[in-house]
Structures are given as C-alpha cells and as structure tokens.
Amino acid sequence: xxxxxxxxxxxxxxxxxxxxxxxxxxxxxxxxxxxxxxxxxxxxxxxxxxxxxxxxxxxxxxxxxxxxxxxxxxxxxxxxxxxxxxxxxxxxxxxxxxxxxxxxxxxxxxxxxxxxxxxxxxxxxxxxxxxxxxxxxxxxxxxxxxxxxxxxxxxxxxxxxxxxxxxxxxxxxxxxxxxxxxxxxxxxxxxxxxxxxxxxxxxxxxxxxxxxxxxxxxxxxxxxxxxxxxxxxxxxxxxxxxxxxxxxxxxxxxxxxxxxxxxxxxxxxxxxxxxxxxxxxxxxxxxxxxxxxxxxxxxxxxxxxxxxxxxxxxxxxxxxxxxxxxxxxxxxxxxxxxxxxxxxxxxxxxxxxxxxxxxxxxxxxxxxxxxxxxxxxxxxxxxxxxxxxxxxxxxxxxxxxxxxxxxxxxxxxxxxxxxxxxxxxxxxxxxxxxxxxxxxxxxxxxxxxxxxxxxxxxxxxxxxxxxxxxxxxxxxxxxxxxxxxxx
Numbered sequence: 001x002x003x004x005x006x007x008x009x010x011x012x013x014x015x016x017x018x019x020x021x022x023x024x025x026x027x028x029x030x031x032x033x034x035x036x037x038x039x040x041x042x043x044x045x046x047x048x049x050x051x052x053x054x055x056x057x058x059x060x061x062x063x064x065x066x067x068x069x070x071x072x073x074x075x076x077x078x079x080x081x082x083x084x085x086x087x088x089x090x091x092x093x094x095x096x097x098x099x100x101x102x103x104x105x106x107x108x109x110x111x112x113x114x115x116x117x118x119x120x121x122x123x124x125x126x127x128x129x130x131x132x133x134x135x136x137x138x139x140x141x142x143x144x145x146x147x148x149x150x151x152x153x154x155x156x157x158x159x160x161x162x163x164x165x166x167x168x169x170x171x172x173x174x175x176x177x178x179x180x181x182x183x184x185x186x187x188x189x190x191x192x193x194x195x196x197x198x199x200x201x202x203x204x205x206x207x208x209x210x211x212x213x214x215x216x217x218x219x220x221x222x223x224x225x226x227x228x229x230x231x232x233x234x235x236x237x238x239x240x241x242x243x244x245x246x247x248x249x250x251x252x253x254x255x256x257x258x259x260x261x262x263x264x265x266x267x268x269x270x271x272x273x274x275x276x277x278x279x280x281x282x283x284x285x286x287x288x289x290x291x292x293x294x295x296x297x298x299x300x301x302x303x304x305x306x307x308x309x310x311x312x313x314x315x316x317x318x319x320x321x322x323x324x325x326x327x328x329x330x331x332x333x334x335x336x337x338x339x340x341x342x343x344x345x346x347x348x349x350x351x352x353x354x355x356x357x358x359x360x361x362x363x364x365x366x367x368x369x370x371x372x373x374x375x376x377x378x379x380x381x382x383x384x385x386x387x388x389x390x391x392x393x394x395x396x397x398x399x400x401x402x403x404x405x406x407x408x409x410x411x412x413x414x415x416x417x418x419x420x421x422x423x424x425x426x427x428x429x430x431x432x433x434x435x436x437x438x439x440x441x442x443x444x445x446x447x448x449x450x451x452x453x454x455x456x457x458x459x460x461x462x463x464x465x466x467x468x469x470x471x472x473x474x475x476x477x478x479x480x481x482x483x484x485x486x487x
Contacts, residue, residue: 131296242260262310270372274330275342276331390406
C-alpha cells in the first residue's frame with residue numbers, strides 16, 4: 001500500500017514522522033512538482049500564466065480552472081508574485097474575475113453529502129434516536145475521525161473532497177491493513193474501528209438506499225478477532241476478604257462496606273450504582289432494586305437475604321424517617337456543608353481500592369488491581385459456576401444479547417468440565433482388570449469395547465462389501481473379531 005510504504009521509507013531515511021498536525025503524504029510530491037516549476041519559470045523570466053496549460057496537462061487536470069491554485073498557494077517570495085496572481089485571476093473563466101482556489105470535488109454531484117450524513121449519525125441517530133451514552137458517541141466520533149485522517153495523510157485526499165466514494169471495500173481494506181502494519185494497533189482496536197465504520201455505513205444506507213452496496217461491502221470485510229481469554233474474576237477467598245475489609249467502627253466505614261456488598265449482589269456497573277436513589281429500592285418481599293442501565297433501560301434485580309439485612313441496617317442509619325417525598329434522594333451520598341450529594345464514580349472507585357488494600361492484610365494473594373468490572377464479573381462467574389442458566393445471568397448483567405454474555409462468561413472451569421463429562425457418560429463401570437477378583441459387578445453386561453464392536457458389525461452388514469470397515473478391536477484377546485474383507 002502506498003501510504004504504508006511511504007511511511008516506512010520516510011522513517012528509513014532518518015526523518016521523524018510527525019505525531020501531530022498535518023503529516024507528509026505521497027500526494028505532496030504533486031504539489032512540490034507544481035511549485036518547483038512555477039518558481040523556476042518565474043525566476044527564468046518566463047510567462048507563468050502562458051505555461052499554466054502545460055502544467056495542467058502534465059498534472060492531469062480536467063481544465064485550466066484548477067491549475068491556478070498552485071500560483072495562489074505557491075512561493076510568494078518570488079519577484080512579481082502579486083502580478084502573477086493578478087494575471088491568473090483574470091485568465092480563469094467563469095469566476096467573475098476571482099480565481100477559483102478550491103480544488104475540484106471528487107464526489108459525484110448526485111452523491112449524498114458525506115459530512116451532512118456523518119453529523120446526523122453522531123448528533124441525532126446515536127444520541128437521540130438510539131440513546132447511546134456520551135462515551136459511546138465519542139468512541140464512534142474517534143473511529144470516524146481516524147479514518148478521515150488516514151484518507152488525508154496516507155491517501156492524499158483533501159478533507160473537503162471526502163465523499164462516500166472513499167468508503168468502498170478497497171479503501172476500508174487498506175485502512176485495516178495500515179492500522180495493523182503501519183500503526184501496530186491491537187486486534188481489538190481494529191475490530192472496534194471497523195465496527196464503527198459498519199455502523200456508520202449502515203446508517204447511511206438507511207438514509208440513502210443508493211449506499212446499500214457500500215454497507216454490504218463493509219459488512220463483508222473480515223478482520224482478525226481478538227483472542228478470547230478466560231474472564232478475570234476473584235476467587236472465593238478474595239471476594240470474602242474484599243466484602244469484609246471495612247470495619248464497622250464509624251458511620252463512613254459502614255457506608256463504605258455496604259457499597260461492595262450491594263455491588264456484588266446486584267452485579268451493577270459503577271455508574272449504575274452511583275445513580276441509585278431511594279425510590280429504586282423496595283424492601284418488601286421479594287426485596288429488589290431497580291437499576292437504570294445503558295441507554296436508559298431498566299432491570300429489576302432481586303437481593304439476597306443477607307444483603308437485604310445489610311441494606312436494612314444501612315437505611316435505618318443513613319436514611320431514617322424518610323417518606324415518599326424523598327424518593328429522589330441518592331442511596332449512597334456524602335454530606336458537605338449540610339448539602340447531600342451523591343457519591344461520584346471516582347469516589348466509589350477509590351473506596352474499592354482502599355478496601356482491596358485493607359483486605360491484603362488478611363489475604364496477601366489479593367489481585368493488584370480491583371475495580372467494579374472485576375466484581376461484576378466475579379458475581380456473574382459465581383452464578384454461572386453454581387448452575388444458573390446464561391439467560392438469567394444475561395438479565396442480571398443487563399446485556400442486550402446472549403452473545404455478549406456468552407463471549408465473556410461461558411468459560412467453564414476444569415471442575416465444571418469434569419462434572420459435565422462424568423454426568424454425560426452413560427456407559428457402565430470399567431471392566432475389571434485381568435486376574436482381579438469379581439467385586440460384585442455384573443460380568444454379563446457388555447463392556448464399552450463390546451458395544452463399539454457390535455455397532456461396527458451391524459453397520460458393516462448394511463453396507464456393500466467395498467464400503468465395509470475393519471474393526472480396530474481385531475485380534476485383541478477376549479473380544480469377538482471381524483475378519484478383514486478383501487475388495
């Protein structure tokens with residue numbers, strides 16, 4: 001790919017590749033050629049305006065209208081530069097005496113406006129129609145801006161010239177390869193960037209059906225998926241030490257102890273926990289909490305009996321004598337100058353880290369980095385290992401699809417796999433070893449090897465001679481043998 005090769009040649013020449021601002025690109029050689037010729041003609045006393053048609057033909061311009069751009073943006077230190085620009089403005093037709101410094105657009109006149117569609121996708125479709133969080137919208141903007149910068153720096157496309165013609169399968173494929181080879185992005189980053197482009201082109205095809213082919217081509221591009229690793233979670237001893245880390249000596253410590261307990265029991269995200277209010281809590285049987293998750297979706301999560309008792313004590317201390325009018329009061333809060341404020345996400349994260357530091361005194365094997373997602377995964381894995389079906393785990397976590405849940409939590413432990421294998425084995429007990437005493441097992445029951453041989457014999461009888469197979473159990477003592485069949 002020209003862009004990747006150009007980047008490598010640039011660095012191999014000992015030049016520093018700029019990390020910010022406008023970066024070098026192969027297209028700049030065209031500009032350098034045009035500027036060098038105009039400068040040479042002017043210094044040699046030649047008529048620059050008269051030479052513009054030759055430059056236009058050499059550059060491959062469709063007409064003379066685009067060529068004076070180089071005069072206007074050229075080396076203004078030349079003698080008589082102002083006169084040359086004035087002459088260029090007079091000879092360019094159709095501009096009312098004004099030079100057209102804008103480059104011709106690469107998009108077709110009937111093609112939808114890329115910038116208008118992109119703005120509608122980011123500012124209307126994602127945030128208002130779909131209700132995505134600001135972080136999701138920002139991630140989509142970063143992905144789209146990354147592709148635009150690649151078109152500018154590596155493909156030589158001016159920003160104003162970008163259109164949907166630059167979103168075909170060839171461009172997207174080169175972009176994916178550049179991210180891998182030229183930038184060294186991880187498989188996960190490349191997959192997320194390509195997912196952003198598919199989502200954008202899918203939206204564009206809904207707005208303009210003529211772009212459906214581009215959306216289909218983008219969906220057909222396959223990138224290497226990131227390696228699936230077993231989900232990180234806390235062991236039982238770590239979870240117990242973390243939940244009991246805070247003592248109950250003062251009110252703040254009792255509040256801080258309630259936070260990880262409720263976080264584990266409900267598997268809530270840290271933002272969901274910070275947004276809980278009193279009206280979200282129902283202590284009547286069955287005790288439950290209404291959690292508002294991503295895109296404003298709510299889910300009802302039941303509380304365990306032990307968590308219900310902890311929360312009852314917490315409400316009696318921190319929210320005494322509350323009535324229905326206090327429903328909007330934050331469940332976890334701090335008081336400063338008499339003003340009640342909800343705990344921030346950063347403060348909750350700090351409380352978790354402090355609890356982990358305290359827990360290492362009694363549990364030295366506690367992992368180094370403790371965060372809300374780790375507790376959330378621990379709760380999900382504990383439920384999964386206890387035999388809770390994945391659809392139930394999916395509802396508890398607030399996932400929209402089963403694929404999201406299975407991708408993270410469908411990693412069985414060795415003990416789970418051993419139990420599953422034992423439960424799925426319908427065969428009898430292994431046959432006793434040669435020469436050993438009969439321990440009461442039924443010797444008349446066929447062994448697994450005999451069952452296999454009988455199945456092969458029955459199958460061979462139903463097949464033509466040339467298709468019959470010979471049992472792998474031939475010539476073993478104590479077994480019925482099937483003689484080889486000559487074809």
